[in-house]
Amino acid sequence: MIKTSNVSYAYKTGSSLQLPDVEVRAGEPCLLLGDSGSGKTTLLHLMGGLLRMQQGSIFIAGTDISRLNEAQLDHFRAKHLGFVFQRNHLIGALTVAQNIAMAPYLAGSKIEQARIVEVLEELQLKEKRNARISELSLGQAQRVAIARAVINKPALILADEPTSSLDDTNCMRAIQLLLQVAEHHQAALLVATHDQRLKNVIKQQIQLKAQNQ
Amino acid sequence: MNLFVLVWSYLRSKPLNTLLNILLVGLGIGVITVLILFKNQLGEKIGNTSKGVDLVVGAKGSPLQLILCNLFHIDFPTGNIKLVDAEKLANHRLVKNAIPLALGDSYQNYRIVGTTSAYTAIYSAQLGEGKWWTSDLEVTVGAAVADALRLKLGAHFASSHGLSKEGHAHEEAEYKVVGILKPTGSVIDNLILTNVSSVWKVHEESRDSVVMASRFSNLLQANVANDSTREITSLLIKYKNPMAAIQLPRMINSQTNMQAASPAFETARLYSIMGVGTDVLMGFAYVLIFISGLSIFIALYNSLKERQYDLAIMRSMGASRAKLVWSVIMEGMTLTLFGALLGLALGHLVLWIFTTWIPEGAKGGFTGAVWYAEELLVLLGSLLLGVLCSLLPAWRAYRTDIHQVLAGG
Structure with a gap:
């Protein structure tokens, strides 16, 4: 579902990053391991089209995203990608349901309340539907972010340190949920983390080496 | 969303x-x-207040005051002009019609205006109830006056001298309300209308005994005593033709002891001051x-x-x-x-x-x-x-x- 080859990225400072090839199939998870500064986030942002690479190609669901222009990329992100970040970055002014509804709205697809309820139910958040973001616990907020990432049935879910701010119990719960919904929606799941606790959960792993800058 | x-x-x-x-x-x-x-x-x-009037003629003084007093009924009169002079002017060949105004008294801050029915025609005032004033000391009041002072047909009141409440009251002669106007949205709503000789009558205390020969005044549309001391406050003039706009004001200001003021000009000046x-x-x-x-x-x-x-x-x-x-x-x-x-x-x-x-x-x-x-x-x-x-x-x-x-x- 995602396949990268020969991707390299040059920072504005002049140093460049040579990234390993990644291939993850639909419904499969993959762990992207590495210490801070090893380029995990950069690789993830490149794959998510949030950054432009100078070389190489990234195919997601059969499309080479390096060939898309900005508007096409925006649209592609909305349709085929779901993001989960370390800090949940939910929109504080909106309710839980509105936060989730942002995804189909920005993708230009119809907002089906039934689908929102279904996803909330799957993540055991049904009764929090109209709650404010500030009323949620850390774990609940993480689950809302996951719900928002999967609502559009994306081909690829990119998670950046989704568990590092959670305690052991919540960490396991969150990763299990991520695996579960990714499999349920047949999405490839790429988790970038330095969280050693995840090593035992996801078999496919790619180790990023610290770059000599 | x-x-x-x-x-x-x-x-x-x-x-x-x-x-x-x-x-x-x-x-x-x-x-x-x-x-x-x-x-x-x-x-x-x-615009509405001054639309039917080309020229206001009154005693010498401030032209703006003349307009404010006689058209808008805000300021005080500049003084009086002699009736005979006014009649002479009214008969001028360039004057289409002239309306006399006699001011000076008020009732509860509302002005009493001695005039003729031609004045009401300027504002197309219509009777709401009762009738127009016909004889002396009969008044027809504007809608706002009737409303504010709760004046009914047949009500009597004494006017007071001047244009404020504090003036000396003329208790000897009481006015009687015979008609009430429909609201017009113009200045006439705030006026108490009567004939010119009523205004004279409340002011003459000593003259009553003197019997004088009377004549018909075309300007006042009434008989008046043949007395050269009779005065009114102003004349509202409508021109006969555009030529009058050039000749009349100059003639009045230079050849008579009256002054002529153009509403259009003075209101424009007023507007720029405000x-x-x-x-x-x-x-x-x-x-x-x-x-x-x-x-x-x-x-x-x-x-x-x-x-x-x-x-x-x-x-x-x-x-x-x-x-x-x-x-x-x-x-x-x-x-x-x-x-x-x-x-x-x-x-x-x-x-x-x-x-x-x-x-x-x-x-x-x-x-x-x-x-x-x-x-x-x-x-x-x-x-x-x-x-x-x-x-x-x-x-x-x-x-x-x-x-x-x-x-x-």
Whole structure:
């Protein structure tokens, strides 16, 4: 579902990053391991089209995203990608349901309340539907972010340190949920983390080496 | 879910900020609205009041005072002119018609005007009930007078000398109300109308005993004593042809001891004098609006700083730059739109309160219940203001570097 080859990225400072090839199939998870500064986030942002690479190609669901222009990329992100970040970055002014509804709205697809309820139910958040973001616990907020990432049935879910701010119990719960919904929606799941606790959960792993800058 | 829900939620998440900004815009727009209403209605009043009169002739003095006194019934008379002089002028070949006015007395601050039925024709006044005045000491009162003083047909009252309540009361001769006019929206609503000789009658105390031969005065449409000391306050003249506009005023001002004043010219002068006041207020309104614009700008700019994660997240979810820019501009426009609506309502409310609770306001015939095309312009202008003060914050939203923001956190 995602396949990268020969991707390299040059920072504005002049140093460049040579990234390993990644291939993850639909419904499969993959762990992207590495210490801070090893380029995990950069690789993830490149794959998510949030950054432009100078070389190489990234195919997601059969499309080479390096060939898309900005508007096409925006649209592609909305349709085929779901993001989960370390800090949940939910929109504080909106309710839980509105936060989730942002995804189909920005993708230009119809907002089906039934689908929102279904996803909330799957993540055991049904009764929090109209709650404010500030009323949620850390774990609940993480689950809302996951719900928002999967609502559009994306081909690829990119998670950046989704568990590092959670305690052991919540960490396991969150990763299990991520695996579960990714499999349920047949999405490839790429988790970038330095969280050693995840090593035992996801078999496919790619180790990023610290770059000599 | 749509952009407006998002914008609305952002505004609602900071209720005090939002309220302050709406209030600031509302105050500025409110002042402008009051000025628009006031200026337009003043213009209409002035136009309507002076439309049937080409020239006002009275005693020498200030021409503006002459107009204010005899057309608008605000100022005091400049003095009197001799009836014989007035009659001579009324018969001039360039005068189409002339209406006499005899002022000097009032009742409860409402003026008593001695005149002829031609005066009521200028304002197309119609009888509401009763009849027109015919004989001495009969009055037909304007609608506003009847309303304010609760005058009924058949009521009697004594006038007082001068144009204020404190004047000496003429208790010897009482007026009797014989008719009440329908409201016209013009100055006549605030007048008590009678014939010229009634005004004379209340003032003559010693002359009663002297019996004089009488003659018919064409100007007054009545018999008058053949007495060369008789005086009236002014004449309202309608020209026969455009030539009169050139010749008559000059002739009167130079060859008689009367003065002629043109309503058109004097009201234009009055307007420019009042213009200074409205300009100052307008300037004040613009300062208010400038401050409100600045306040909205600062609020948007600051909240965007807090929202850079929101912006980056929305971009990662596929929001185009244009959509985010539009959401910021929409936020600015929503604030100014609500502010403008509040301001328009406030402006009309202020004028409504002014006319309902303050007698002078009601007397001026102003109303808060009319709308002018300029108000639509105000609404559009406020939307423009919203765009203007959200441009820079919107640019900031446009420039959001998703990677930087998300990775930097």
